[in-house]
Each structure stands twice: as C-alpha cells, then as structure tokens.
Amino acid sequence: MDLITSPVELRAWVAEMRSTRRTIALVPTMGALHEGHLSLIDVARDLADVVVVSAFVNPLQFEDKSDFDRYPLTIEADETMCRERRVDVLYRPDPEAMYPRGFSTSIHIERLSEILEGASRPGHFDGVATVVAKLLVSAEPDVAVFGSKDFQQVALVRRMVTDLGFSVRIVSAPTVREHDGLAMSSRNVRLSDSGRIAARSIPRGLEAALAEFSSGRTDPAVLEATVRSRLVSNSLVSVDYVHVVDPVTLAPVVSAEPGHVVLVAAIVDGVRLIDNAELGTTLFQFR
Ligand code: AMP
Secondary structure (H helix, E strand, O other): OEEEOOHHHHHHHHHHHHHOOOOEEEEEEOOOOOHHHHHHHHHHHHHOOEEEEEEOOOHHHOOOHHHHHHOOOOHHHHHHHHHHOOOOEEEOOOHHHHOOOOOOOOOOOOOOOOOOHHHHOOOHHHHHHHHHHHHHHHHOOOEEEEEOOOHHHHHHHHHHHHHHOOOOEEEEEOOOEOOOOOEOOHHHHHOOHHHHHHOOHHHHHHHHHHHHHHOOOOOHHHHHHHHHHHHHOOOOEEEEEEEEEOOOOOOEOOOOOOOOEEEEEEEEOOEEEEEEEEOOOOOOOOO
C-alpha cells in the first residue's frame, strides 16, 4: 500500500494507473475507520481495479471548532486496517497542501445544503462539497463510494457531480450497524455508557416506523410521530428532526411510499447522531 500526502503525488500515481488502463475507486473518509468504512472499501474493491482511501479530517466542514479538535484520530489503526483490506493508496493530505494559503473557494449547493443537517450545521455541506470536489479532481476516480448513513451527503454529492459534470459514478452502500442496531459512527466513542444505551432508541424508532409502514400506514406525520415517541421516551435524547422525504430532492412527502426515506437527527447525551431508513426495507442486516 502506498501512503500519499500531497495532491501532486496522488495525481502522479493516478496518471500511472491510467497509463496502464486500470480503473480507480475512491472512498472518502475522515479516518477513525470502523467496519462501516471497511464495507465501503469492499464495495470499492468490487467496482474497480485499484482502491484509494482518503482519510482527512476536513476543517471546512466543522462549524464548531471544538468538535473538530475532539474528532478522533487513529492513524496507525487506520493504516493497519487499510493494509489488511488490500487498499492500494491511503491518501492523507497535509492540510496546507489541501488548503494552500489564501484558499477562498467554496462550493454551495442551493437548498440541499440548507435543509435538515444544513439547517442545524450552517456551512457544513459547503465544506463537504468543497473537499469532495477537490478529492475528485485529485483522484480522478471512475467510481466513488459513500455510505447511505449520511443520506443527505450522498444526495448532495450526486447533485454536485451532475451539476459540475464530473465523470464519476457515485455509489452508496448500506449502513453497517452494531449488534443492537446503532449505526456505526466514529462519534459513537464519545457516548457515555448511559448515552450509548439511550442511542438504541434511534434504530428502535426507525424500526417501529418501518413496521407501521409495512402494516399500511402512509401518513408521514404518523410515521414521524412514531420515531419521535421512541426517542423522547429517554431523557438523554433530544430530537433535532424526523422527516419522511423523497430520496433525491429530500423534500417532505405527502404520502409515504416504498423508496421514501425516514431521516433522523438527535443529540444523545451531547453527541449528535444521524440515521435513516428506507421505507419498504428492513433495518437490521445481521451478518
Ligand atoms: P466519515 O469518516 O464519518 O466522514 O465517513 C466516511 C464515509 O463512511 C461516508 O461516506 C459515510 O457515509 C460512511 N460511513 C460512516 N459510517 C458508516 C456506516 N455505519 N456504515 C456504512 N458507511 C458508513
């Protein structure tokens, strides 16, 4: 596995791959890798000849500096996991190489960046879109793999790729969960013991909404209320939003249908967690 830290070096490596007609898959991450990230790497491996994993804690997407400062760093473990997963390049760009002095460009995706997560975290998605665009320019992948756990992020990346004409295929992979259903996240390590237990109410709430939908309920307000009632039954949980949305526009729906998605954000004992479930599917994929 090659370790690369500058966009210039990465482009040289990409040029070499291109000269031998090898296809490239990119898996963008912020490091602190867990099974969820590894599942994306496995998907990437199936879709291209070589796999680039980027691990970069992107300062632009943290509206709260203390959140950035506390973001977990597990540099050696990340490297080991990538080697074990036969990743070809682990790309950890230096922040100064990523954002040279005077950096002033930002990508803003209207509406999609402003709703849901964007409403609670102003500027967050501008940072995400800008860093993803930079990664796509440097890695020139044929395919880029994202987790559907960050549902709004994938919707936004798809919009940007279409709008700016990047010739990359965007693939989203299913959410990997802990045994009790909690979606894996690098932020879960910040949960207290009681917060960790309380966090189960998120997948439980989603599961209850899926069950109601499969028994014939299509009123989004009813499905949303079901999720909320599971969440607020625990005093450590405060709900930011629960919405049933269209998977492409993320606009609220009038009547729920298979393929619509229930999006949830909640603060559990001080930690912001997001999750979602597609109506007409089941949540738990026990492996
Ligand atoms: P992050 O490092 O949290 O920015 O995530 C990097 C990528 O991994 C994003 O595309 C996430 O959606 C994806 N990801 C994070 N958690 C999971 C999970 N539990 N299952 C699948 N993919 C995930």
